[in-house]
Amino acid sequence: MFNVQSYSGTKEKDYELVIKQLKALIExxxxxxxxxxxxxxxxxQFLDRVNWVGFYLMDGKELVLGPFQGLPACVRIPLGKGVCGTSATKEATVRVEDVHQFPGHIACDAASQxxxxxxxxxxxxxLGVLDxxxxxxxxxxxxxxxxxxKFVKTLVEHL
Structure with missing residues (x-):
């Protein structure tokens, strides 16, 4: 059975714990x-100061909304468009400090920064992207x- 543990170590130790919890949930x-x-x-549950966590999954030549936590979101994102479409096209992580400075940013939630x-x-x-x-x-x-x-690597090993 899955057991929620508290996070109180360093950032790396806390992430290691959440990865361990992920394994217990999906193995x-x-x-x-x-x-x-x-x-x-x-x-x-783990991350603080976030307003949306979820997945967009490949469907033909675009990303389609998958499982998520947060406010209702954009349903379809073309490859190469916005942060998600850019990450999918490059097949690389994209980290954006200020989304308003990202060319072509798709604003599904105006609160996102x-x-x-x-x-x-x-x-x-x-398969898709974690956003x-x-x-x-x-x-x-x-x-x-x-x-x-590392979290995503653990996840995809079980998909």
């Missing part, structure tokens, strides 16, 4: 939607990026 569950849903809920998007690559194929928004500028640093990439 015996084959359903992709269930695992993405729990991953979004877990990150929402910064964003990090991490691609989900399964056997070299783009996390914050109402604060400069919310995500290099350590967040490193550890969220």
């Amino acid at each position: 015996d569950e084959p359903n992709r939607i269930a695992n993405l849903s729990n991953a979004a809920a877990l990150l929402t 910064s964003e990090i998007v991490i691609p989900l690559l399964v056997n070299g194929e783009l 996390i928004d914050s109402p604060e500028k400069n919310r995500f640093d290099e350590k967040d990026q490193e550890m969220l990439e």
Whole structure:
């Protein structure tokens, strides 16, 4: 059974704990939607100062809204458009300190100020992206990026 533990160590130790919790949630569950849903809920519970956590999944030549936590969101994002579409096209993490300075930013929630998007690559194929928004500028640093990439790597091993 999944057991919520409190986070009180360093940022890296807290991320390691949330990754351990992710493994406990998804290791015996084959359903992709269930695992993405729990991953979004877990990150929402873990991360402070965020207003949206979720997934956009590849559907043909565009990203379509998947499991998420937060306000209703844009349903379809073309590849190459906005932060999510850029991350998907580049198949690389995109960390944006101020979304209003990002050319072509798609504002699904006017409260969002910064964003990090991490691609989900399964056997070299783009499944989608993890998108996390914050109402604060400069919310995500290099350590967040490193550890969220590790979180995603753990997640895709079970998808």
